[in-house]
Amino acid sequence: MIAKAFDYIIIGGGSAGCLLANRLSRNPANRVLLLEAGRKDDYHWIHIPVGYLYCIGNPRTDWLYKTEAEAGLNGRSLIYPRGKTLGGCSSINGMIYMRGQARDYDHWAALTGDASWSWQDVLPHFKAHEDHYRLDGGQDPETGGNSRFSDLHGHGGEWRVEKQRLRWDLLDAFADAAVQAGVPKTEDFNTGDNEGVGYFDVNQRAGWRWNTSKAFLRPALSRPNLTVWTEAQVERLLFEADDDGALRCRGARGNRAGETVEVRANAEVILCAGSIGSPQIMQLSGLGDPAFLKSLGIEPVADLPGVGGNLQDHLQIRTVFKVTGAKTLNALTASLFGKMTIGMEYALKRSGPMSMSPSQLGAFTRSDESQPHANLEYHVQPLSLEAFGQPLHREPAFTVSVCNLNPTSRGSVRIRSKDPKDAPAIAPNYLTTPEDRRIAADSIRQARHIVSQPALSRYAPVEWKPGVAFQSDEELAKLAGDIASTIFHPVGTTKMGREDDPLAVVDSRLRVHGVRGLRVVDAGVMPTITSGNTNSPTLMIAEKAASLILEDEGRRAGWPRGQQFREAG
Template identity: 70%
Template sequence: MDYGRGDAVTENETQQPAGYQVPPKCFHRKCPFSPMIWRSTCQHMSEQTFDYIVVGAGTAGCLLANRLSRDKSKRVLLIEAGRKDDYHWIHIPVGYLYCIGNPRTDWLYQTEPAAGLNGRSLRYPRGKVLGGSSSINGMIYMRGQSRDYDQWAQLTGEDAWRWENCLPDFKAHEDHHRLDKAGKGMPVPTSEFAGLHGHGGEWRVDKQRLRWDVLDAFAAAAQEAGVPATDDFNRGSNEGVGYFEVNQKGGLRWNAAKAFLRPTCYGRPNFELWTGAQVARLLLERSAGGALQCSGAEVMTDAGLTQVLLEPGGELILSAGSIGSPQILQLSGIGPAGLLRQHGIEVKADLPGVGANLQDHLQIRSVYKIKGGKTLNQLASTLWGKGKIGMEYLWRRSGPMSMAPSQLGAFTRSSAAFEWPNIEYHVQPLSLDAFGEPLHSFPAITASVCNLNPTSRGTVNIKSPRFEDAPAIAPNYLSTQEDRQVAADSLRVTRRIVSQPAMARYCPEEFKPGVQYQTDEELARLAGDIASTIFHPVGTTTMGKDGDPMAVLTPRLQVRDGAGGVIAGLRVVDAGAMPLITSGNTNSPTLMMAEKAAKWIQARH
């Protein structure tokens, strides 16, 4: 099966001029030594100067590169530290199991030990591959709630972030499966649905290709417990229970590289892509008037350290994610002055918010043994079962290999104290002790629940002045009383759902955490023992109003200079810019932010 193009041609396979050195992997069609897209290239330009430099070919970076390179007069460079996305497990949906924890596709971060997790540290996957985390994530299409964006507008003073002003940017790249018939002259599902969703864009939203009886029963039980059924989590209020819609196409993962780079960008002579190229630091200088400006970046490639420069008036856009972007800023002298001086880095802009305000969704995994029903634990327990699963996917692109990590979702309230849904369920027809461990030998389901609006805040800080060294990631999970209370209450909601009549025929038995734990204190402590991240870090380069000492960015995502102005030619466009985490999975909101930012950047130029 062809999931991409072949391996790059090496230096020795092509006749090169004297003195030639191999630079990073490049996909420029016009390179005389690289007639095919997926080949190594020479330094085919007399100078490495661009109108736009996008750092990070992940969710935001791929969309930005697409939108900015539409203008043929602008030269665009997209830089990715990871490799191309030709690993077959990226594209088979269940392949996330083989991508997370794999140095070919993952940065392999670990969090610092957390008191709220009873001293545990967690694996912290981040995509290090073309497509970024969209190549290894759970593929769930989720916008969040309208109130999330209205809060952003309030915190930043920028009405462009209000829900009604973000909706067109969600729709601009959406290709929703329920509107396929409308494109053929047939009626749309409802006029309301058509007003909320888009069709014909690059970002495919598909229906899952399988169902499970035991998950249908859980959905019915949730309704008996007061959670309404829904067929659309993305209308502004995501309250309800139903199957998630996913970013897949024809049973294959649909990542940002497929959506926004292939085939459009690769055919543009003004577009260039480097892989295996890691930004070491930004190049910052003072103008004649003393204003700080970004002039480019130092990039480590196969050929060594090289510089890429901006044309006068150009922009460098950091889209390296909530971990990578603050790390690059701090290494470049932009961040908390004390931290920078500690590591011998000259302070260019004292911004205490760089690396602060880290927010993430912590999921608490309750496991229930069942009887009289099938789960993946049984289906994948034998060679015959695994073979049958493989054949179903090979012939029909369906079955367990087409599964997203979570199939059934639910949004509800942990207690009557909340006016809006504040917890989210990811329900799975399987169970295991921890991610990466074998499935249990008994049939079981996992009902993972997370606090959508945590009040705990963490940090991302460099450990050394070396760009090769991973930063210290400290989410500080369950560090507030509010979060511990939601954790305890959400476990009780899970028990209430599972105890409903619709689940009775499966005789559910709580295996984890265990019915012996009942008090708030016990349940909060147990949450610390069994909870894990859903990999939704945001907020580490937050946007905010003028005068907010912790605001790293302006409401239009320009980097502040710490002295009341902005650093010319520098923005951050990724989930780190979110002042508050969205009420759901964060991939699609990041695309929306990039869509909006691209328009602002183009309008400025």
């Protein structure tokens, strides 16, 4: 057995873990260890934007999870990709830069009783690591000034945000149709109110995927106080009693390249293994519902019934429309010449379909007039296929996928046994509330309404899937169960909340209730899901967590109140 000691042990080298490794190792006095179960991010398909097609479902980069058979999906099970490589999900995701809505964070502040989670308070943490293209050269290239965007965006940080390097006439026509249907155009989805239609901004640099390993970890690797172990899977946390009898997390035990390793933390252990991995490790370690743990032969260490509960995810319903006279990716990829053209464009210009995120055009709107805010997100694509990973259709068509931003269904993540190699049981419980089923039906009707607008008439769109035969609420809700799929945004399984909340796992400083020396910093701490893609909110959480950890470090070191260590220069 290998045994080593560090100040901070970060478990999980994904989005949050890479940022935290950077921030905590800025102080050369801190010895920081980052543990990642996957391999290095040196697989070429990680870095080519369209490479997500070859990373999802690939054991080189994906944990290959699946959900349980879902009653709300009429007995179907879905693939549930999670990144297993440095950079985590930022190495295999859709690259869409999306913060959500201001009300998401104001709601967190109300739930936790901590105003520092409000939109105005978390905005500086978004900006701290942002490098937004609109502020290149010190000013907004469209307006000639920077005040409008510099108030909301950052520049010079590690996390690059760029415009997509493509456009499609068909998508432009859909945007015009959305405006005709009452959805305003927007030039920025990240102002705190994302209602509108426009092209998504993406986390890319010059046509390459920009993952968190490249952004945050690589610049810090030269620091002698930062150690990174890949292919190191944590199997359980280690605990001891403090002098006063209180429970403290002292380290972790796991397997690194076939050898048992045990690592000790002088300051803190920080779980960044994600909404699936973090509750799995906690349950394996005896943190969770005592009755459930005992049923698996695990001795409970702390009574935390919320571990693995409160799972929330975005479920998208894919509607497909055949078109006439429109350029689509279906047609472009139907021939060898078309595929060669796509490859040459990317090789020469780093643009075109190979630079695409999975969705290019987005729209946020309301499922009906009674909604007080945008509660639907559309992902619009100039292509169609039966399911993710399958070949594109040969007929020219486009896809309008829509998801309920604020689902009321709640699921769970639970280990199946004491064996760390056993994948946990993931049960999102999609479409199990009347509200979610009603919004699913309304969202399909609204997609039809937008596509029926005059702006798209020149392409003569015809509904292909699900088909106009389905009209009633009951028919459409059942149909949604047949055709809907996740867009891979699981959150909430280590919920942040007050101590009197029976399902809360961490407090508002992300410290595990009842356990000293242990925090969770990943999407699992979200008490409710954000209104959009979840990677950038996870980075904000990590940025804020770094500040909280450094504040606590300063107290232990006796620094003046509010002072934190900052790397020279």
